[in-house]
Amino acid sequence: MxxxxxxxxxxxxxxxxxxxxxxxxxxxxxxxxxxxxxxxxxxxxxxxxxxxxxxxxxxxxxxxxxxxxxxxxxxxxxxxxxxxxxxxxxxxxxxxxxxxxxxxxxxxxxxxxxxxxxxxxxxxxxxxxxxxxxxxxxxxxxxxxxxxxxxxxxxxxxxxxxxxxxxxxxxxxxxxxxxxxxxxxxxxxxxxxxxxxxxxxxxxxxxxxxxxxxxxxxEYGTDRWELLASGDAGWLRQQPGIRVIEFDGGWAVFEAESDAAREAALAAAVARGGLTSFARERTSLAQIFKEVVR
The missing domain is CATH 3.40.50.300 (P-loop containing nucleotide triphosphate hydrolases)
Structure with missing residues (x-):
């Protein structure tokens, strides 16, 4: 070493x-x-x-x-x-x-x-x-x-x-x-x-x-979530406790103010149908780099 x-x-x-x-x-x-x-x-x-x-x-x-x-x-x-x-x-x-x-x-x-x-x-x-x-x-x-x-x-x-x-x-x-x-x-x-x-x-x-x-x-990654659905994901903007960061058709990246708010968003996505994926966003090295050198 x-x-x-x-x-x-x-x-x-x-x-x-x-x-x-x-x-x-x-x-x-x-x-x-x-x-x-x-x-x-x-x-x-x-x-x-x-x-x-x-x-x-x-x-x-x-x-x-x-x-x-x-x-x-x-x-x-x-x-x-x-x-x-x-x-x-x-x-x-x-x-x-x-x-x-x-x-x-x-x-x-x-x-x-x-x-x-x-x-x-x-x-x-x-x-x-x-x-x-x-x-x-x-x-x-x-x-x-x-x-x-x-x-x-x-x-x-x-x-x-x-x-x-x-x-x-x-x-x-x-x-x-x-x-x-x-x-x-x-x-x-x-x-x-x-x-x-x-x-x-x-x-x-x-x-x-x-x-x-x-x-x-x-340690440094953002606590963001990514949703992908077949329909329009614009409804997330009205979801309580959710802040949409990026949005394009059925794809959205968002932050949740609590676990309960995130789980409610998931339940709403399932109820609407057409949900393809719902997962924590993978923080890139570029994002971490910007965070630690800022």
Missing amino acids: LELDDVTKRYGERLALDHVGFAVGDGRLTGFVGGNGAGKTTTMRIILGVLSSDGGSVTIDGTPLTAADRRRFGYMPEERGLYPKMKVLEQIVYLARLHGWSAEGARRNALDLLERLGLGERTNDTIESLSLGNQQRAQIAAALVHQPELLVLDEPFSGLDPMAVETVQGVLADVAATGTPVLFSSHQLDIVERLCDDLVIISGGRIVASGTGETLRA
């Missing part, structure tokens, strides 16, 4: 990280979300040792991180850092070799990974000749080729089309399934919500919420 405890970082008078603490467990995909300037990249760079903190600790399995530990990590920065004139396969093999892999093992790993990432037919193309999305896939391959013991990715889905997003999601899920802790940041909250086991939300350099999706929904 990777754990940050009470980590602080200042840039002059500005407090960039304010006692940041969270954990990334073995085999867990942890999404790290926050607005621009919230502190995500600074936190990741401290984990990787690119920056030093002004206070607090970063440990793995309870032991302070060393340079040797970090050499076994995989890291993908938000800024692309591959050599543009090198061929894709040559580049990925070279990076595996830097991590101590044999020429044969590095080539085998690189070819397998590039195939899984959808770059199997582009191995002899130069990095600069690739589209931005394919350059992003190559950057992900560079972070994974040495089979890291922990993976840290800064905006891995940036610039990817929906098919590429699905491909990368599958690869990252496979990596986590081997027991590797995976931490990644993203502004694409729908992807984070779909992929992650755990979520960490940072705002203004402080962790404002963390936990599983269901934990965060239980």
Whole structure:
């Protein structure tokens, strides 16, 4: 387990990280979300040792991180850092070799990974000749080729089309399934919500919420209900104790001032006939994010 405890970082008078603490467990995909300037990249760079903190600790399995530990990590920065004139396969093999892999093992790993990432037919193309999305896939391959013991990715889905997003999601899920802790940041909250086991939300350099999706929904989710019926649901507006939030034909989202008011609305919907569904609205990560950073 990777754990940050009470980590602080200042840039002059500005407090960039304010006692940041969270954990990334073995085999867990942890999404790290926050607005621009919230502190995500600074936190990741401290984990990787690119920056030093002004206070607090970063440990793995309870032991302070060393340079040797970090050499076994995989890291993908938000800024692309591959050599543009090198061929894709040559580049990925070279990076595996830097991590101590044999020429044969590095080539085998690189070819397998590039195939899984959808770059199997582009191995002899130069990095600069690739589209931005394919350059992003190559950057992900560079972070994974040495089979890291922990993976840290800064905006891995940036610039990817929906098919590429699905491909990368599958690869990252496979990596986590081997027991590797995976931490990644993203502004694409729908992807984070779909992929992650755990979520960490940072705002203004402080962790404002963390936990599983269901934990965060239980703590911050709105108590709204959704009704779908074959007929017009406009009658809900006159129902005592009910406040309609959204409405379109037979579909409505509403809040109830009490359990009794909600049960009365359900009974009325059943009595009118044509009821298709009546359930608590699933609060999205985007809604939770807005709630906790407001």
